[in-house]
Structures are given as C-alpha cells and as structure tokens.
Amino acid sequence: MKKINKSILSQIIAPRNPNSYKGNYGKILIIAGSLPFGGAAIMSSSAAVHAGAGLVTVATVQEKFTAINTKIPEAMTVDYHNIIETSDAINKANVIVIGPGLGTDEYAKSLVHLVLDNAKAEQTLVLDASALTIIAQQKLSLSQTSANLILTPHQGEWRRLSGLDIDQQTEQNNQTAINKIAPNALLIVKKHHSEIYYQDQVSQITAGNAGMATGGMGDTLTGIIAALVGQFDFSLKTVEAALFLHSFVADKIFEKNYVVLPEMLIKNLPKVMKKIANNTAKG
Amino acid sequence: MKKINKSILSQIIAPRNPNSYKGNYGKILIIAGSLPFGGAAIMSSSAAVHAGAGLVTVATVQEKFTAINTKIPEAMTVDYHNIIETSDAINKANVIVIGPGLGTDEYAKSLVHLVLDNAKAEQTLVLDASALTIIAQQKLSLSQTSANLILTPHQGEWRRLSGLDIDQQTEQNNQTAINKIAPNALLIVKKHHSEIYYQDQVSQITAGNAGMATGGMGDTLTGIIAALVGQFDFSLKTVEAALFLHSFVADKIFEKNYVVLPEMLIKNLPKVMKKIANNTAKG
Amino acid sequence: MKKINKSILSQIIAPRNPNSYKGNYGKILIIAGSLPFGGAAIMSSSAAVHAGAGLVTVATVQEKFTAINTKIPEAMTVDYHNIIETSDAINKANVIVIGPGLGTDEYAKSLVHLVLDNAKAEQTLVLDASALTIIAQQKLSLSQTSANLILTPHQGEWRRLSGLDIDQQTEQNNQTAINKIAPNALLIVKKHHSEIYYQDQVSQITAGNAGMATGGMGDTLTGIIAALVGQFDFSLKTVEAALFLHSFVADKIFEKNYVVLPEMLIKNLPKVMKKIANNTAKG
C-alpha cells in the first residue's frame, strides 16, 4: 500500500493566480445538519471556507440559519425543505457534500435521492455519514450517477456499506467491495491512518492522532475535501492532499493539546496552507 | 483528611492509544438548562468537549439549540420535552449529568425521576444543582439506583440534602449523612478546598481560588467530571483528578485574572491536559 | 474640581478573600435591551461578568435570550414582559441597572416605574440612557426612592434631565440641578473627562479618549459600575473607581487601536483588575 506523506501537500496546494476571483475557487454546496445535529453543517462549511473555497452554500433546516450566520457569515444558506431552491443549488454547485448530521429520516432519504438523481458529470459528490447509512440501508445503486463520487465512511459505516466486518476490511476486500459498489468512486476508509481506494490504486496517509477522536472531525474533513476539489480538481492526488492536510493540521495541534477540536483545526487551515503554498512556489 | 495534590492528575490523565476512536472516550448526556438558565447547558457541555469527551449530547429546551450549536458545534442536541428521544439518549449514554440550570418546576422533577428510574449499573450519574434541590425537596431515595452516583452540591445545596447547617458540615457529619442518603455515592462538597466523600474515604483538594466565585463554575465542573469518567473510569481517583483539574486550571488563570470565567477555564483544558499526559508518559 | 487619577483603583479593587463565594460579589440585575437595541443588554451584562460580579441576571425581551446565552453564558435571563418574574428579580438584586437599549415606549416606561416603586434602601439603582429619557419626559420624581441612586447621563441626556444646555453645564449649575432632582443621588455626566457629583462633592476623571466615541461604551460602563458596587459598596470612591477603570482600560487599548470597541474593553477587565489588586495587596 502506497504511503502518502507530507510531499503530497505541495503537489496540490499552489499559490493563487493574482488575476483570479472567487468563482475560480469552487461553488460548494453542503447538504447537512438537522434539528439534533446542527453542528455538523457548521463544521463542514466552516472548514470549506477556511480551506479556501470560493463560495459556500449550506442547505439545512431553517432553524440552523442563525447559528450558521453567526459562525460563518461567509456562507449562504438554503432551507433544504424548499425543494425548488435546493434543486437550484444542486444544479449550480461544482462540489456537493451530502450527509454530515443529516439524519436518516424519510426527508433525509429523499434528499439523498435528489442529489444522486440530479448530479451531473462535471460535478463532484462527497457522500458522508448519514448519506452513506441511507445508501447502505436502501441498497441504493451508485452506478447510474455520472458525477465524480467520493465516499468517506469510517470503519463502521464502511461495514454497513460493504458488508465487511472491521477485521475483514483488508486492502484486497475493500478494493473488491468498492469496485462492486461504485467502480469509479474514490473511497476513503477513515481510521487510524486512513486509506484511499481509487481505480485499483490504494494509498494510506501517514498522519493522524488519537486527539482527533472527537465529534465533528469527519464533518470537518468533508469541508476540506470539498474546498480542495473546488479549487484544484477532482483527482486522487487532490483528495489525498485534502485527507493528509486534515490530519497534518491536527498533528500540529495535538503536539500541544490533549484533544483536537474541529474549531482549532479549522482556524489553522489558512496559515498552514499558506506555508505549503510558499514551499510549492519555491519548488 | 487526605489532601489531594497535583500528583493525582498524572495518575489518571494518560496519553491516548493511537488506535482509538471517539467511541472509546465516552458518550456523555447532559440534561441541563431551561429558558432562564440557558448558559448552564453550554458551559457544562463545552467543558465536557474540551476535556476530551468522545461524544456529547445536550438534552435541553429547543429554544437553546441555536446557542449550543453556535458555542459548541461538536455537541448534539435533544429536546428534553420529547420524552422518547430523551429516554433513548439516557439509554445510550455512559455518563449522564443532570441538573445544571434545569430549574425545579414539575417538568424538571419528572426528568430527575426519569433519570433515576432508568439509569443502569454500568452508567454514571452526576447529580448537580437543581437536581439536588429536587431530590432534597421531594426526599427522593437514591438507594434504588444501580448506577454509579456522583453528587456535587455546594455547601448550601448540601445543607438542603443533608439537613446539616454549614457549620455542622464536619468530616464526620458529612460522612454519616452521605452514608444514609446514598451509601455508594461519591459526594463532592464544593467550597474553598472542596471535599470528596466516597465509601468511608475523605479527601480534600489543595487547589482553588476566590476568582472562581462566579456564575457557571459549578456547571463547568460537571462537564469535566463527565468527560474524565467517560474517558477513564468511575473511580474515586478519576473524580479527584477531575475536581483537581478544574481548580488547577483555574489557579493558573487566576494568577493573571481577577476573575476566572468558565470560558477561560474551558479553553485552557486541552493544553493543560496535554502537559499532564506528557508527564504521565515520562512516568 | 477634584481630579481622580489612577490611585483610586487600588483604593477599591482589592484581592479577594479566599474564603468567599459568588454570593459575596453581588447579585446584579440588568434591565435592558429591546428588539432594535439588543446589543446594549449584552454589553452591559458582559461587562458586569468580566468586572467580577458574582451573579448577573438580564431582564430583556425573550427574542434576545439566544444572543445573551451565546455571548455571556454566565448570565441568567428573565423575560421582562413577565411581570411576576421581573418583580421577583428586582426584589432579589443588590444592584439594578435600568435603561441601556430599553427604548422609551409605554412598556419601557412601566418598567422604570416598577423599578422606582420597588427599589429598597439597601439596593443600588443605576439609571442610564432610555431610563433617564423617560424620567425627563415624564418628570418623574426621584426623591421618593429610598435606594441608592446612580445617574449616568451623557451631556445630551443631562440636558433633558436638568434643562441645562451643554454650555450651561458648569460645575455650579450641575450641582444645583442634581440637588433639586435627587439630592442624594450620585451623578455622572459622561463627556471627555467625565464628572461625578455626589453630596456636594465634585470630581473629574483624568482618563478617557476619543476612541471611546463608539456605540456601546455607555452600556459597558453601567456593567462595570454595577459589578464594583456589587463587590465592594455603594460609595463615591467605588463609583469613581468604576468610572476610572472604564476609561483606564480604554486608554490602554487606544494606544494600539483607532477605536475602542466594547468587547475589547470588556475582555481586558479581568487582567487589568488583577494587576490593580496585586498593587493594592502590596500596599
């Protein structure tokens, strides 16, 4: 299994073209949150904004707009119970995240269907958390979607999706399973030293720590992935960089903190990315 | 009376196993807050998250969800007026805090009953503030509960519970009283140099300061206790460490601040705990 | 006119007795805010908490509870449209602030009446902003109140109260006017180098700067006054110390900032007060 180390970061995170504008850095739509899981939408979208996404829209329940406006005034909001506005937002986005804190009720299921049915070839879909649970429960097929797919299950979610118990989640078994579920999808299995599967390639990041074992870390990751795909491209290297960046920033924080809370991680993204981009520039 | 000093911290707060996940660090349920006392739920749950709890859920009135999402996006929320969801949350938790800012109306009483009636042997219950007042007023028996009990009254609340006036709250009298009220419970009497009573052992912490004489300090303590029990175990030493940690962090802040506000204390937990864990690792 | 300088601070702000609890540091009630002026209640109560008040309750419109819980979780809230709870809160307080952002509608007027009619001899009443405008408009008599009175008009409000145009607001005229309005009240006329009138004594602080010319500075002052009266006593020296502290902290901030925003000032209170208390301790 190929090991991903720090060098992936400067292969992707490059200095920006001075003559660019926010439209160049991705239109991200994050479909997330529900009454009991309001924070997920906040952490995912805040991570996307801090990781450099050009425009971030959160589709969630209206009850969470105030918290989102307060925490990330940069983000726009859509009430995901308004199906016309939500469809419109799906249509306009470059990258769509669905799942963090969404829950698994009937309405959440209909949103997963809406996204899978409407995503287009030039779009990237990040399927996380509740969305993965719904896909597993409903045995939804992912093969008809023409969009680029990124699946980000932790080991328990991957068990539900793949049918593989955690001790059966070997490189070979995981690869066979994702090829059956969605042959062109990029799969991240989140664990200590997370693994990435994509078109018969397997890699593993060499960063991460036990301080990340806290609520919201996965939500934060989705925002970083969306931001990097939105700014750079959909590719294995870009997603590897996003995954590594998440753990790399966390490792720096963990040096001085017993736990790595999402907000600490998010706040540090702009500074760490700048240092990486400076190194990239120097070659 | 045994004096607890700084050495208790490194007996409990140890480096994390790299191969762990958030499920290893406790599922905490905090039943707290009410319309007039919204901040209590925030301070208790924020303290729990910053002290390393794996998953934190706040059961409170729906009107407080926005403030909780804004302040602690890591926490999940349950409307405690939804009895099915609340019962479900009680059932799933490892550690349950009840009382901060809960008030003492009929509904608050029914919540205290719900928790006492449903708590199980493997769970730990932290009874604080309004919950203690309700227990005293209603003369509720704590002996039928099979859960581990931690009571955290200040001297006034302890007077109501025990019938002992503050000048009667001697080591001997306190021990006799708690043995009658709940023989296996762990009792913390909060005061200048708080005392801990547990199974005929009495100890006292040698930290704490007058800058802590401010609203919310007790709420903050419940979150720290819950987090440490959730991450380590229910034991006298763990609770001593939680109580000491609370005052120890406060003492550091008090060196440079006239008052020690809950948020200052909470924000410092991850850094202080890291230093302790590093010392623990060195042996 | 006596000049108040930095030495007033260490005459009042003393180290705390280690054996004290939050009940020793004042129960403050802040009746403030309204739909359009929500921030006033936040700034006044946040200042009170940071200046060391033991317990702070905000009586305001229910629509502002979320913002207050988010910004100052230490504060409790009362819906001032609930007359029973508001009366109860008035009854329990040591210090009552009324006016910041209250507005001058019929309900605001009834609240001013409620406070003036119910305040007791051992209580201190800080009358500010809208409350002063209401008193001036309604020509309310302040002489029947047995509570300690502190009036904090800026020059325009003082003109409405006293009938004195700004260029007529001389030491002599101000003294005559306050003696007529409320002979035992302590009057602060807020301006560049604010003046204090109390029982035929006049003093002026030698601190303050033009960076304080921003919304919310007056609200912040009421919180500091309430906190110091709550912790120490109602006396000329204590109010002089509160007024000086407000400008003294602002002057430090102004050295490095073009404007002194209330939150900057509030955040610095605990550190500045600690340094003062340390100096006081050294004698």
Add this chain to the structure above:
Amino acid sequence: MKKINKSILSQIIAPRNPNSYKGNYGKILIIAGSLPFGGAAIMSSSAAVHAGAGLVTVATVQEKFTAINTKIPEAMTVDYHNIIETSDAINKANVIVIGPGLGTDEYAKSLVHLVLDNAKAEQTLVLDASALTIIAQQKLSLSQTSANLILTPHQGEWRRLSGLDIDQQTEQNNQTAINKIAPNALLIVKKHHSEIYYQDQVSQITAGNAGMATGGMGDTLTGIIAALVGQFDFSLKTVEAALFLHSFVADKIFEKNYVVLPEMLIKNLPKVMKKIANNTAKG
C-alpha cells in the same frame, strides 16, 4: 491612470479630536441581508464598526437580529419590512449602504426605490451587489438622486449596469458609461487592482491579492467605505483611502494566510488604522 498607493491612507485617517463624541463619526445605515444571505449584513456592519463608524444601524429581516446582536452588539437593528421605521432610519443616516445580500425580489426592489426616492443631498449612498443588479434590471435612473453616490460593482455587475463586456471595460469606456449612468457618482470597479472613476478622474489601487477571492469581501468593503465617509467626508480621496485600506489590510493578512477571510480583515482594522493615524500625526 493614476496609481493609488499607501500614502493615501495618512492623507485621510487622522488622529481623533479628544473632544469628540460618537455623533461626530457618522450615522451609518446598512440595508442588507435576507433569509439566504444573512452573513452579508453582518460583515458589512462589523466592518463599519471596526473601521470607526460612530453609530451603525442594520436594516434587515428580523430573523437575522440574533446573529447580528451576537456578532456586533454595537450595531442597532431595524426590521426592513417595517416601512415606517426603515424610512425613519433612512432619514436619520449620514451614510446609507444598500445591497449586500439583499436579493432581488419584489421587496428588495421596493427598498431600492425607497432609498433612491428619499436620499437627500447631504447624504451618501453606497450602492452595492443586489442593489446594482436591481438598478440594472429595472433600468432605474440615478440622475434624480441628489445624494452623493458610490457604486461598487465587481466586473460582472458592472457589465450588467454598463452593458460593457469585461474585455470592453477599458478606462475610456468605463468613464463614458458612468458619465451616462450617473455623472456625479463615484464608481469603483472591483477587480484585481480595483479602479475608481469620479468626475473624469480615474485611479487604480496598487494593493490587493488573490486570497481576497472569497465570499464576503465585497460586503466588508461597503462597511469600510461607509465608516470612512461617515468619519471624514464624501470625497474621492476618502473613498480611495477606504478602498486602499481594505486591500492593504488584506495584503498583510495574505502574507501569512492562504485566504483572507472577512473576519480576519475586520478584526485588524482598528490596529492598522491606529498605526496610520500615528504616522499622519507625525506628518
């Protein structure tokens, strides 16, 4: 085209007169925000407050009051669906910003009409974002307004207003177009090195960076312009200073951050402006 450099800052941003009060620093009204674009009102008003505006009122939908109170307690709020209060606020302001996050529905259109119909000669109007789109769509005439006008389109909005495609937006064409649209208006075309057109003068700022390509940067600019016009005057130099200040602060942040988020920029305004004022004082 005249290049604007750092020297413009100390020509405008001067030390404050110690004998001044908040009324001297402008009454700013910001008509902004809507359900889906709540953050715009926050960023514009927060920028105005931090850039030294004396009094800032936000007219927006009532659903955003809590987020505004939480983020900028210094600002007052008006429900812009209350036409009497909104008209009153328009009447009292020195500087009116309209447009950020306003949307383009029927009600937004009526607000643009209300402002254009009621603005007076001594007032300054900053027309931004949605307001410019509405003016373009409805082909509203700007020539009947006697107020000072500042238009702040980005290149796409300027295309809609002027009919000039981006590659046709030459100095000559822009000048001709603005002379036709509103001969006395001050036009800022926002782009990499933004340009200013005013009464046949054209200038361009030499600051700005690609980290500013993020949501909310334009909203932030409106607040800075409003604050500087409110404190100093309506003049080409003042607006040049505001535009330069915005990019100048962003450039400092961009040295260490991959993206320049509005809140970072806003937070730095008081410190940067102080340094400028100190330089101005030294001459």
